[in-house]
Amino acid sequence: MATEFLLNGVKTSFDGDPDTPLLWVLRDHLRLTGTKYGCGIAQCGACTVHLDGKNRRSCVTPIGTIAGRKVVTIEGATDARSEAVKAAWVKIDVPQCGFCQSGQIMSAIGLLAAKPRPTDQDIDQGMAGNICRCATYVRIRQAIKDAAKTVEVPA
Template structure:
């Protein structure tokens, strides 16, 4: 049994400590917003926040999150998260949408650390978050717009 805080609630999952967190979230906790992309921590579709920092859940093991705080796309809350999610919809960022939960998780983490990011900041923070539909220009525009809205 592994116990941690999941989206603000203490959670205990009966999972092998060597199980990737991604599969524990999807299969044991029933949270399917975090996606499986590559399984090698190279695409970002599985990004969640571990104690406030973005991590790839496909290569993070359940046994390593004992006592930690995990936030998934389903658990994002607050003005920053709401603004990012609203801008994503307003600017029609997703095309197929498969990678977008990971993109949003990375964007929220970036804006929490860097409220007015440059293009280079955005590119660096989202490096490795792949979008097969290549909506990178809309993702970047959405992050800039979210930053503007949050500053207003």
């Protein structure tokens, strides 16, 4: 039986093993390669996507558990908050190697959705599950602060 879900606003289905991790469905079956494989055990954050608006590690999320739910990948993150984060990433020149950046950006978008005006402590806590092997954490923090300034907080 196929698993149907909304992916980046488009009704999508996967007719395969329901235990297949969402990450592999995205990358191997749907060819959305922006979401990266890092560790496979939800410790590095490279595979972060949004599931029903919340950060989720796709490497440990069985596809069978997301039926009827909304998934957004880096390719589908196009709202004002997402664009502000992406623009801040470019302006601050955050990436070095860039491998972890889609997961970092997705986590930052999720953080700003939950805390539109985060403190340094909020950022540290909200981004703690994302590892950057190049250690660009200072630039990541600054980009999140800059993005927060450009996104209007709804009343």
